[in-house]
Amino acid sequence: MSESQTPAPDRPAGELIEEAPVTATAAANVPSAQATGGRSFLPKSTLLRHLLVLVLCAVGAVILLEITDPFTNSQLASLTYYAIAAGGLTVLTGLNGQISLGHGALMAVGAYTTALFLQTERGEEPLPLPLILLISVVTATVVGALVGVAAARLHGPYLAGATLALAVGLPGLAVYFQGTFGGDQGLRVRAPQPPDAFTSFIDFVSGNAATGTKWLAYVGTICLLITYFLLANLMRSRIGRTWRAVRDQEVAAELAGINLGAWRVLAFVVSAAAAGLAGGVLALVVRLAAPSGFSLVLSLSLLTAIVLGGLGSLLGALLGSALLVFLPPFVTDLGGSFGLDNTKAAQIAPFVYGVVLIVAMIFAPAGFVGTVRLRWMTYRAKRAAAGRATNGG
C-alpha cells in the first residue's frame, strides 16, 4: 500500500496544464439518472428501475431476435458472449481501475469447462445446461480469485504485463494436457438440443422455426440480461461505490476502513465470473473450444470494446461488443473490394481495433457513452445556471 503512494514522476508543469489528466473513467463517475435529480418517469428504487429496464430489454431482445434472419441471429449470439465478458471487464477496469489482458484466458477456462461437461458417453444425458454454465462460472471464478490475489498488489503496467503473461501462457496448458483438452485441435462441443418449451414459445411468439442457432442466441441473451442486471445493481450499490473509492482515492479509502486488497480481489473475482460465463456461451455458440480461439487478440478486442464504449459503462460495453461483431464482416468486405485477399482483409479488423484504442485514449478517454453523457450534463448544467440567473436577482 505505502509503495503506491510515492508521487508521480516529475513532469514538466507546462505540459500538464494543457492536458490536465483526463480520467479515462469518466463514464463510471456519472451519477445515475436518479441522483442527478430532475424529472424522471422511472421508479425511485434502483432495484425496481433496473427490473423495469430488464423487462423492457428482454422484450426488445425477443423482438430483435424474431424479426432478424438466422445469420443475424448467430451474429447476435456472438454479440452476447462478447458483451458478457466486456461487461465484467468494464466493472474491473472502469470501476476499480485495474486493467486485465487475461480475460481471454479466463474465457478459455469457462469454455473448456463447458466443453468438458457437455462431452458425455453415447446415450448418456449431460447435466442440465444452466448447471453446466454455473460450473463454468465457478471454475473461472476460482482461477480469477487466484489471479486476483496476485493482481491486487499490482497496478498499471505491472498488472497489464502479468495478465499479458496469463493470456499468452494459459493456452499452453491446453496443448500440454492434450489428453484432456484436445491439444491444438481443441474440444468439439456438442450443443444441446432446444427444450420443447422453447419450441412452443417461439411458435407462440412468431411462428419462426425454433432452430438450434436460435436456441443458442436465446441462451446467450438470457445470460447477458442476467449478468447485466446483476452487474448494474452491483455498480449502484455500496460495493460499486467502494470500488470507485479504491480506484480514485486509495489513501482516503483506507482511512475510511476499506481493505484495498480485499476489494481489488473481489472486483477481479466478479469480473472473472462474467468472463467464465462468456466463455461457456462462446463454447456453445462456436461449438469449439480451442487454444487458437483465445488468442491475445481476443483479450485486446474486449479492451477495445470497453474503451470505445466508455470505461465503466455497461451500455458502452454492449455498444463496443456490437462493434466487435458487426465491424469485421464490414471491413473485410471493404478490404476485399480493394483487392486484398481474404486472410489479409481479415486483419483489417484488428488494425481498426488498435487505431480505435489509440485515438480514443488520445482524443476521447471517456469513450463514446462517457463523452455523450459529459456533453449532456454540461449542457444541462449550463441551462440550469442560465435559469437561475434569470429567476434569481
Add this chain to the structure above:
Amino acid sequence: MQQFVNVTLSGLTQGMIYAAFALALVLIWRSTRIVNFAQGSMAAATAFIALALINAGQSYWVALIVALASGFILGAVVERVIVRPVEGGPELNAVIVTLGLFVAIQALIAIIFGSSFQSFPTPFGVRGFTIGDTTILLTPTSVYIIVSVLITMALLVALFRFTRVGLAMRASAFGQEVARLLGVRVGRMLTLGWALAAVVGSLSGLLIAGGGFIYPAYMDSLIVFGFVAAVLGGLDSPVGAIVGGLILGLALSYVSGYVERGSALVNVSALVILMVVLLVRPGGLFASSTARRA
C-alpha cells in the same frame, strides 16, 4: 552431462536475446514510466522490412542496418506522435495506447506482408562446434547472437557514461524539471530514448528470427519474456534486465529441455516465474531504490 551443457548453452543464447529485449523495455520505463507493449510489434515490423530486402537480393548485413535504422525512426515517430499526448497522464491511458499500437502494427504487418510463416536467414551456420567427438549446441549463430548483444550493451554503456547526450538523457530520466532548468531539451531526449530502445528491441527481434520462421505474431511470447526478465531485474535497472534475461533464458531452457513435452509449458513457466517474483520480491531481485511505484 552433455545434455546439461547443451541445454545451458541454448539457455544462455536465448537469455541474451531476452536480455536485449528487456533492456529496451527498461530504457523506456526509466525515461517515461511507460512499459512499451508495442515493442514486440515494432521489432517484428523491422524484421519484415529486413526480410523484404533480403528477398530482393540484398545481403544480410545491409538488411540488418536498414532494419535497425528503420527501428530508430519508428521508435522516434511513435514517441513523438502517439505516446507524447499520454505521457504524464493516468498510467492506464498510456498502457492502453501502447496496447493499441501493439495490435495495430501487428495487423498492419499481416496486411502488408501476409500472415504465413516465412523463413528468416542467418549469416552463420547453425551446426554446433565439435569438441573431440561430441558436438555441443554452441553454434556460430549463437556466438553471433551473444557477441552482437554484448557489443550493443557496451555501446549503450559508452553512450550513457561518456557522452554529453548520454548525460542529458540520464538527467532527463532522473529529474525532468531540473534537467529542463539546466537547459536539457527533455522532449528530444525522450524521443531519442524511445528511438534507441526501438533499435535494441529490433536487434533482439532479428536475432531471435535468425535461422527460424517469422510471422506477424512471432514476437508475442518475447514481449512476455522480456517483461518478465525486466521485472526480475526490477524494471529500473539495465544490469538487472540483463541478469534477469539470462536467468529467465536458463530457467525456460531447463523446462523445455528436461520436462517431457516441456516446450508447451515454456509460456506458463514464464507466468509462474513472474507471479513468484511479483509476490515475493516485487522490487525485483536487484531492487536498488527503497520504494517502487507498484
